[in-house]
Amino acid sequence: MAKKHGLGFRPHFKTHQSASIGQWYKDFGVSGITVSSFRMAEYFAVAGWKDLLVAFPFSPPDLEYMVRLPADHTVSILVDSEEIFEVLQKIRRRVSFYIDVDTGYGRTGVRSDDPEQAERIIRCSRKNRNLDFAGFYCHAGHSYKAAGADGRREIHRKALSDLAILKQQFSDLHPRVLYGDTPNCSTQENFEGVDTITPGNFVFYDLFQWSVGSCREDEIAVAMACPVVSRYPGERKLLIHGGAVHFSKEELRLEGQVVFGRGVEGCAGTGLLFSGAGWSPMKEPVSLTEISQEHGIIRDCPPGFFDRVRIGDLLYLLPVHSCLTANLMGGYVTTEGQQIGMMPRPG
Amino acid sequence: MAKKHGLGFRPHFKTHQSASIGQWYKDFGVSGITVSSFRMAEYFAVAGWKDLLVAFPFSPPDLEYMVRLPADHTVSILVDSEEIFEVLQKIRRRVSFYIDVDTGYGRTGVRSDDPEQAERIIRCSRKNRNLDFAGFYCHAGHSYKAAGADGRREIHRKALSDLAILKQQFSDLHPRVLYGDTPNCSTQENFEGVDTITPGNFVFYDLFQWSVGSCREDEIAVAMACPVVSRYPGERKLLIHGGAVHFSKEELRLEGQVVFGRGVEGCAGTGLLFSGAGWSPMKEPVSLTEISQEHGIIRDCPPGFFDRVRIGDLLYLLPVHSCLTANLMGGYVTTEGQQIGMMPRPG
Numbered sequence: 001m002a003k004k005h006g007l008g009f010r011p012h013f014k015t016h017q018s019a020s021i022g023q024w025y026k027d028f029g030v031s032g033i034t035v036s037s038f039r040m041a042e043y044f045a046v047a048g049w050k051d052l053l054v055a056f057p058f059s060p061p062d063l064e065y066m067v068r069l070p071a072d073h074t075v076s077i078l079v080d081s082e083e084i085f086e087v088l089q090k091i092r093r094r095v096s097f098y099i100d101v102d103t104g105y106g107r108t109g110v111r112s113d114d115p116e117q118a119e120r121i122i123r124c125s126r127k128n129r130n131l132d133f134a135g136f137y138c139h140a141g142h143s144y145k146a147a148g149a150d151g152r153r154e155i156h157r158k159a160l161s162d163l164a165i166l167k168q169q170f171s172d173l174h175p176r177v178l179y180g181d182t183p184n185c186s187t188q189e190n191f192e193g194v195d196t197i198t199p200g201n202f203v204f205y206d207l208f209q210w211s212v213g214s215c216r217e218d219e220i221a222v223a224m225a226c227p228v229v230s231r232y233p234g235e236r237k238l239l240i241h242g243g244a245v246h247f248s249k250e251e252l253r254l255e256g257q258v259v260f261g262r263g264v265e266g267c268a269g270t271g272l273l274f275s276g277a278g279w280s281p282m283k284e285p286v287s288l289t290e291i292s293q294e295h296g297i298i299r300d301c302p303p304g305f306f307d308r309v310r311i312g313d314l315l316y317l318l319p320v321h322s323c324l325t326a327n328l329m330g331g332y333v334t335t336e337g338q339q340i341g342m343m344p345r346p347g
Numbered sequence: 348m349a350k351k352h353g354l355g356f357r358p359h360f361k362t363h364q365s366a367s368i369g370q371w372y373k374d375f376g377v378s379g380i381t382v383s384s385f386r387m388a389e390y391f392a393v394a395g396w397k398d399l400l401v402a403f404p405f406s407p408p409d410l411e412y413m414v415r416l417p418a419d420h421t422v423s424i425l426v427d428s429e430e431i432f433e434v435l436q437k438i439r440r441r442v443s444f445y446i447d448v449d450t451g452y453g454r455t456g457v458r459s460d461d462p463e464q465a466e467r468i469i470r471c472s473r474k475n476r477n478l479d480f481a482g483f484y485c486h487a488g489h490s491y492k493a494a495g496a497d498g499r500r501e502i503h504r505k506a507l508s509d510l511a512i513l514k515q516q517f518s519d520l521h522p523r524v525l526y527g528d529t530p531n532c533s534t535q536e537n538f539e540g541v542d543t544i545t546p547g548n549f550v551f552y553d554l555f556q557w558s559v560g561s562c563r564e565d566e567i568a569v570a571m572a573c574p575v576v577s578r579y580p581g582e583r584k585l586l587i588h589g590g591a592v593h594f595s596k597e598e599l600r601l602e603g604q605v606v607f608g609r610g611v612e613g614c615a616g617t618g619l620l621f622s623g624a625g626w627s628p629m630k631e632p633v634s635l636t637e638i639s640q641e642h643g644i645i646r647d648c649p650p651g652f653f654d655r656v657r658i659g660d661l662l663y664l665l666p667v668h669s670c671l672t673a674n675l676m677g678g679y680v681t682t683e684g685q686q687i688g689m690m691p692r693p694g
Contacts, residue, residue, distance in 0.1 A: 014640060014641070036640065036641050037588075037641065056576070056588070056641060056642070057576050057577045057586060058576075059574055059575070059576040059577070059588065059658060059659060060574070060658065060659030061574050061659070080577055081577050081578060081579075081658065083577075083578060083657070083658050084577070084658055087658075087659070106644075107586075107637070107639065107642055107644060108577060108586050108642065111581075141639065227406055227407070227408050228406070229403070229404050229405075229406040230404045230406070230427050230428050230430075230431070230455060231428060231430060232428075234458075239404060239454075239455050241384075241403070241406065244595060244597070244668075244671050245671065245674050248591060248595050248596050249595050249596035249597045249598075249671070250591070250596045251596075290454070292454065292488065293361060293383065293670055293671065293674075294361075294383050294384065294403060295403070295454055295455065297453075297454060310430070311406060311407065311428065311430050311431055311433075311434075312406060312407030312408070312434070321591075323640055324591050324592065324596070324640065327592050327640075328675070330692045330693070331693075345677045345692060346677070346678075
């Protein structure tokens with residue numbers, strides 16, 4: 001998509017959090033990345049990445065991490081308040097900053113209808129010559145909750161329009177525009193005014209992304225292998241070891257049902273997928289509809305499926321939110337059986 | 348409560364998952380514990396616990412862990428199907444098993460209205476002399492979703508009544524009855540027929556437990572310290588570093604609002620609570636009402652509170668579900684500044 005639209009590409013690495021998976025991007029010519037914390041920036045700097053954007057508003061605890069990053073690394077940060085410059089005045093290394101822009105999501109950022117606030121922030125930054133204003137950053141995350149494709153298109157259109165106005169208003173400073181959540185980058189066709197896209201989740205996708213049309217079900221590239229722990233033939237119910245400590249509590253409403261995961265074809269009973277064959281969508285999908293801390297319940301299994309499954313089999317389930325699931329598991333196994341590590345937990 | 352009612356006490360350790368915190372229980376005379384996996388059993392065995400109940404239906408992958416537990420340790424397991432005995436026939440160490448009983452929760456267990464299934468399970472177990480039928484285990488987890496105190500009392504009453512009938516039916520085998528989720532153990536007064544209670548969450552409690560009357564707000568013993576990352580004076584909104592990778596996505600409806608955490612008094616701006624003073628409920632509570640992966644948003648702060656808070660301050664927030672929050676964080680700091688470790692992640 002980035003190539004097709006002539007855009008820069010600075011993928012977000014918070015979904016996979018893995019140096020090994022990061023390596024795959026290098027083969028596609030990626031050199032700059034986006035991360036969600038300075039701890040993550042440090043982890044990927046050790047893995048050889050030299051151009052890092054920390055796309056979470058800068059806060060005082062970040063200072064001690066920032067000074068540890070090698071001086072020849074390009075470090076970019078996000079700001080959305082004047083107050084943070086009390087801390088940023090202390091920075092003694094060259095740092096680019098983007099102004100986080102809120103085009104309606106309402107989470108973080110300077111509101112796009114308040115360019116005076118952007119003006120004040122840029123003025124504050126001039127007190128420290130190490131700070132370079134690089135442009136505007138926007139995560140139009142409300143596209144995740146938009147009502148259908150039309151709603152998402154309108155959110156995208158407004159975001160691009162607001163960013164174009166800002167870019168024009170500050171044109172003497174040659175600001176770059178960074179933009180892009182996975183739903184918009186996967187489905188929209190017009191990126192006028194955008195310089196670089198920064199999606200992350202697309203590396204795996206997940207049930208949520210599939211539900212909003214970002215991907216096909218067979219493009220979801222991560223699944224949880226859950227052992228079947230018990231079978232209840234009277235109700236065709238299965239207990240799996242797969243709960244909130246594996247899937248988080250992210251839920252999705254699918255066909256009138258709350259779902260925490262969804263089975264894939266060709267895995268039950270076959271053990272770990274070490275053939276490299278991968279999986280495919282089920283003709284009669286089974287859904288994980290109840291989870292507690294460690295338990296997962298699959299109710300009303302299709303009879304053929306239920307009869308085939310044995311206690312001890314592994315069921316493969318697509319997660320609702322791959323970022324949270326990966327973060328909980330702390331590692332991966334590929335379908336070829338290769339173990340892939342992730343950034344360790346703090347402490 | 349256990350002492351008051353003359354009950355055995357086998358606390359569940361899945362909430363804290365910490366050898367150091369486990370030590371505190373020893374000072375109260377606790378010798379047998381409940382855990383949710385064999386990996387956890389192994390961790391606590393290393394920490395010196397010799398009487399372990401794994402309160403998750405036994406499944407084939409558990410075998411390799413079980414053989415590693417020292418032979419002089421008392422190991423109890425949960426079963427709820429005949430099928431699992433294909434695996435349990437292989438066990439060459441003495442193991443007690445409890446039959447998991449479902450009195451209406453609908454998650455796991457033999458339905459209490461199906462004593463023939465319990466009979467069949469006991470018959471299966473006789474093929475291996477290493478297996479001792481120890482009694483019945485019941486987690487009446489539907490009390491978590493009951494409609495008010497009356498609803499919970501009725502769930503508790505039915506569970507006790509069903510368990511008493513089973514105990515009577517199998518009286519020649521002298522079964523023991525293990526029972527007890529935190530809401531019931533914290534609020535009910537009658538435990539007739541129960542031998543041992545097994546609650547776990549009470550070690551910390553949390554907002555959910557408070558919302559159902561298990562505890563007072565000032566009895567919640569764990570909070571998340573979240574740095575304030577940005578302030579939005581126009582809306583009295585705060586951005587904190589505290590999202591789904593810290594709180595999970597467990598939500599609670601409080602006063603008509605979806606809440607993921609709730610602030611406590613006397614902490615904002617004071618840094619880590621290393622005075623031993625602890626915290627107290629806020630007079631005008633602030634609630635964490637929106638979270639994404641790393642971001643947390645607190646809207647409509649009371650003016651006095653908002654004016655006092657600075658970027659970089661730590662806000663202390665009570666979690667909705669302390670088990671999931673602790674599992675995500677992987678460690679604790681006491682109000683005296685002591686670091687407390689937890690069971691490491693797998694892999």
